[in-house]
Amino acid sequence: MLRYYTAAEVEAGLDYVRLIDxxxxxxxxxxxxxxxxxxYELGTPDKPGHLLTMPAWERGKALGVKLVTVFPANAARGIGSVSSLxxxxxxxxxxxxAMIDGEALTNRRTAAxxxxxxxxxxxxxxxxxxVIGTGRIASCLPAAHRAxxxxxxxxVWGRNAERARVFAGTFCxxxxxxxxxxxxxxxxxxxxIVSCATTSSEPIVLGRYLRPGTHLDLVGAFTPNMRESDDDAICRSRVFVDTYGGALAEAGDLLQPIAARRWHADRICGDLHELTSGARSGRLDESDITIFKSVGAASEDLAAASLLVGGWDSVAGGASS
Incomplete structure (x- = not known):
């Protein structure tokens, strides 16, 4: 039977060790x-709206799609601007x-x-x-990295000092x-490790302040006009991405230094497929500054959803037997 999985069930069913694997x-x-x-644009001139579709599949095994709506005017109504399923x-x-709470699934798999x-x-x-940022994805990052x-x-650093204080208390x-x-x-x-999860359009992490051996995790900027690091940070580092296609289409942290002719796409050292398959090496030296730039991939949603539903099915099967 078709079942809906709440945010609480997503969090309970996707422990980070198993999800990362x-x-x-x-x-x-x-x-x-x-x-x-x-x-797809589907709002009105005074109240814009967008529908995003993110499908992925493995033939004969599973297929899925994430639907995301973005209605910025919702903020004035006191409701969320982004919804997903x-x-x-x-x-x-x-x-x-299954139908699954999209925001919880996204936050969990992004941190993983x-x-x-x-x-x-x-x-x-x-x-x-x-942790730089005080949004929902930022709240997931310490537990994921601890895995x-x-x-x-x-x-914890954030533009709102009070939210940063509250976040620190939660992590305690x-x-x-x-x-x-x-x-x-x-x-x-x-x-x-520096994990940055913001919606900034201006650099927050400046390369001249990164010490040797630091790993910089850039999560938040997901359009060409957004960025969390400056050109110096990119130029000083060995840069890796989640997927080449996504990063070179959407990652402002990379596209902007490319446009400024400070850096080139052929300096990307690898993606997650190459790292996990052993085709490319990760950290080579203790003094390396490394960067991971992610923009998200639909294959992550599919893997997380399959793990979630399979796990709950196993529990249900055990209980019935």
Missing amino acids: ALAESFRRGGEAMPVRQS YTLFDGATGQPR ASALASRYLSRRNSNTLL VRPIERVL HQGFAAEPVADLTEALAQAD
Whole structure:
């Protein structure tokens, strides 16, 4: 029967260790099909609206599509501007299997993809994480990174100091030694891993302040006009991406230094398929500065949804037996 999975069920059913491994296997194999995300305008001149569709499938196994609506005017109504829903179908019969809270699925798999990259790119003894941003994806990042590295200390920086303080308190309840920070430059000097999840259109992380050995995880900027790092950060680093196609179409952190002729796409050192398959090496030296730039991939949604539904099916089957 078709079942709806709530945000709470997504969080309970997708522990990071298993989810990271599922994403690793998906990237290692390489998805059979993942068409470019489509965007449709469907609002009015005074109240714009957009529908995004993100399909992916593995023939004979599973297929799914995430539907995302963006209605910026909703903020004035006191409701969310972005809504999403994921539908998973059986790959052999085409029958619908599940409808899933899209935001929770996206947040969980995005953080897991960052942790997967960190497995190859951060130093093994990394124990201090700097989280830049105080949104919903940012709230997932410490737990995800802790699944692959011995993270003990979490520093939190945000434009809203009170939200940063609240976030730090939440991370303390998760078992981290967490604290808000006001001086971002000072925090960058202490961090082993910097995970940035914002909607900034101006650089926040400046390359001249990155110390050798740092791993920079750029999650938030997902359009050519957005960026979280400056040209110097990109030029000083060994850069990796989730997928070449997505990054070179949407990642302003890379497209802007390319346009300025400060950097070139052929300097990308690898993507998650190449890292997980062993085709490319990750960190080569303890002093490397590494960057992982993600914009999201529909194959991640499919892998996460399949793991979620399969896990709950196993529980249900065990209970009935």
